[in-house]
Amino acid sequence: MERFWKLLKSAPPTAIFGLLVIALYVFVALFAPVLAPYGESEIVGPEFLPRGEEGFILGTDNLGRDMLTRLIYGARNTIGIAFVTTCLAFLIGGVFGLVATTLGGWVDQLLGRMVDVLMAIPTLIFALLILTITGTSIPVLIVVIAVLDSTRVFRLARAVSMNIVVLDFVEAARLRGEGTWWIITREILPNSLPPLVAEFGLRFCFVFLFISALSFLGLGIKPPLADWASMVRDMRTLISFADPTPLLPAGAIALLTVGVNFVVDWFLHKTSGIRDEK
């Protein structure tokens, strides 16, 4: 605990800001049902009330649902889906990446070529094709994006662990006759974690931007589930009339992305050992 506080104290203001933002979002996401004044898709008043009218702080949307409630539930859905997707992508990409380097030889070649093929097909288009085949549902959405995203993680994990595999202590473990799994989990993984964690932050942000692009093309998250990207999309015609309402969900996304990146920068800085004097 004490170490934690010490660490926090040493953090630059940007990182503290980032941590606060993340903490706030997680809190809102976890306690959405308690915080939100109404139910997620409950119709509570007339449609398109302006901000502040009839007790709706942020007004109501096109069906008369409370904007604030939708935003709060949006945190839950948007962050939840992006988090699960990113975790899955790292699980798939990370495991295959480490396996590829540890086993080497034809396994490495085969996995590498498969990833090449997947990466050669534009992600958005590929997702579009698959989602059209399977129909859009949240689990499918998560799996599809995770698989497509895992190719990038695979590359990174492979590149990072490649440098570690050739180091003496891994060689030593091999000579001791340790199993592949042991080598991966005990030797390679801990040593390749920092860049992977940094990448996690960035990937996490890309996931919901990607979902927003899919929603824009009509294949992302669907109503009545509230998510920020779809909210921006639904209100996009308002932008041309300089109505600031779409800024709320868009700003919510942006703030989180900035926050996460600040923390990632700090983390990279701490672990990479770059001396950043002055």
Place this chain on the structure above:
Amino acid sequence: MAKILKMVAQRLALGFLTLFVVSLIIFLGVELLPGDLAEAILGQAATPETVAAFRREVGLDLPPHTRYLDWLGGMLQGDFGRSLANQREISGLIGVRFANTLFLAATAAVIAVPLAVSLGVLAALYRNTLFDRAINVVTLTAISFPEFFVGYILILFLAVQANIFPSISNVSADLGFWEHVYRVMLPALTLTLVVVAHMMRMTRAAIINLLASPYIEMAMLKGISRSRIIIHHALPNALAPIINVIVINLAYLVVGVVVVEVVFAYPGLGQYFVDSVIKRDFPVVQACCLIFAATYILLNLTADVLSILSNPRLMHPK
């Protein structure tokens, strides 16, 4: 040099293999799509009879492997085939679209790459100053908004309110070069905002990384000015990762811009692709996919060659 040529040849061969696998995957994907071209085109007007007639006419009644092999045969002779939906030559249609896509990507790259690299160098030069942080926050914020949102905001300010640029990129072949540039300015700026952050951050990181190496410290001890060190000593050695990230973003500018095309009604390849997927026009889907994949493979190859060329140690291995 011979080594490079050998690598290029190897990679090209692998590239062709990749393209083949991609075409197979896409074909299977299109086959698995629910419904087919006839139903998609006729929509609500589909009766069993017209659907059957449609299928007969465009050859959808043949078994899948026959259609794939026919297509592959034509492809190997450089024949993209015809669109099933309107019987037009695919090569002609795609040519125009692809030229548009490349034009937009090039315009965006011409703005974005120098901007990103110089911002990155400046950020490294003045790192941890207010300037560095401000650039960081601004670029991060720009990539944090969905692309279409950035596009609409630019339209609001630069087209609707200030009336500087047109809000839709209505381009055709008979436009002059500068008129063309003018009309794609807004989508190009949108894309610039989307890609600058990534490139700029990588440039900064690569340079800062090098600042810790002994030869730079040596130069510093010699009392050479910071800016001179960064531009003459660090930047050349940081080129490899920078080129890499630039190429990744160039690839994105070519293959990932469907959303921007929709927002600005720009007739690029992405929209054509999406339309064809929706209508299950498989020769077009195939052709677009191959072009995208080939672009990606070629750009990656270029990146590798450039990295080797820029790195004396790789050029002259011991």
Place this chain on the structure above:
Amino acid sequence: MRELNEYQQMLAAGKLTRRRFMQLATALGASTALATSMAGSALAATPKKGGTLRLGIGHGSTTDSLDPGTFENLYMQTVGGAVYNKLTEVAASGDIVPELAESWDVTPDAATWTFKLRQGVEFHNGKTMDSGDVIASINHHLGEDSKSAAKAILDPIAEVTADGKDTVVFKLKTGNADFPFILSDYHVAILPAKDGKLDPMSGVGNGGYMVESYEPGVRTALKRHPNYWKSDRAHFDGAEVLAILDVAARTNALTTGEIDAMDRVDLKTAHLLKRNRNIRIEEVSGTQHYTFAMRTDTDPFTDNHVRLALKYAIDREALVKTILRGHGVVGNDHPIGRSNRFHADDLEQRQYDPDKAKFHLKEAGLSSLKVDLSAADAAFPGAVDAAVLYKEHAAKAGIDINVVREPNDGYWSNVWLKKPWCAVYWGGRPTEDWMFSTAYAAGVPWNDTYWTHERFNQVLVQARAELDEAKRRQMYFELQKIVSDEGGVVVPMFANYVMGISTKLQHDKLGANWSMDGFRAIERWWFA
């Protein structure tokens, strides 16, 4: 009717005084109201020539083609309206008027129609139209190998023959008093024939504009047909039709003046767009309607009490207000719109009544009901929202509607006609018979309620061949009542066609049969 139109043209050309026109019109049997409005529009309408019209259409796909048999979206329909003429035309008033046909005759059984063609009409390629072109154009949609979407509507034609160079005779399988309406359909364009065959992709027609360049799903450039036979139409020198699918992009283009008119205005922001002084919002209430179709061959919809319960469990006013933002009118559970000739005005409007819904549920022997309703925005814009609202309304009647969100893509092939209850869009048809025979007659392919009603089908066939208007009116009233009370369809609303138009543009009364002035905006409108 034709004489009346000619008088109107003479009035517009200054060859008649208003007073004389009124006398002639009333002598022909036109009501004073009709004559006044015709005189008004003729005098107000002093179209100017010139300019290039730029249209932004919210549809269009790279897979489109110029073959009228494949027209499936608003983009090609609007372009087609400028490039191609048909034998007949639905006027803005909703009446059928001659276009390429000069006049027609029908046998008393309404089964043999003889069309006399207009002479000296020139195609874009210089060829003069004759009966051979008409027959080839009709045959393009018929026959086993036809992949035309119009095959079904032209199916009643048994034989089409030429009687000389300027007369065409249609023999129908059964009598159809509305046959001239069918020939006005946007698919049934007349193209030049060569050796009895069309070149459907050529884009050569005899409409007011010829295709200068065509990029499917992007842009069509049109220029005026110098030898167009209509003197009072095709005022623009040329037109540029753009496919702008994104509604925000379309709105931006109209606001910044890059296009002169757009279709499908975003209803959410229509009131904001209206504030722009350079833009008019124009809307017409036509035949476009949204439905929730129940398969009457599937439980629980086999029981008419269940169907009635669901019909009473929807608040139509609320749907018009929320989903259409007021740009529409409530429906009465039948597909005939108020602009139709034989709309049953005296049929009582069904109201939202949870108690009556409960009553019918009880009659059906049920205490509660749980049903799935499939919807996607492909069905109609806002369909999912409409279903969600319906769920709220029905809950008050003890009916639990489970809204199933279906994918947009493939909706018409996988959901419509397959799922027991789903949201459906109908562009509407200009005549009662056409609408009923398309989707309500027993056994037709688009009978999406799988509904078979003996009396209905009997009267439908009788009405079709009946040439006496009063009798037909009565029959169609009965049909509307039957569908409303016993049909399998909930028709909550008729949606207006809402367009955004630059104030620089002028036009007469807008056609209500389709969007964009009956797809004729390019030919009918002009710059003030």
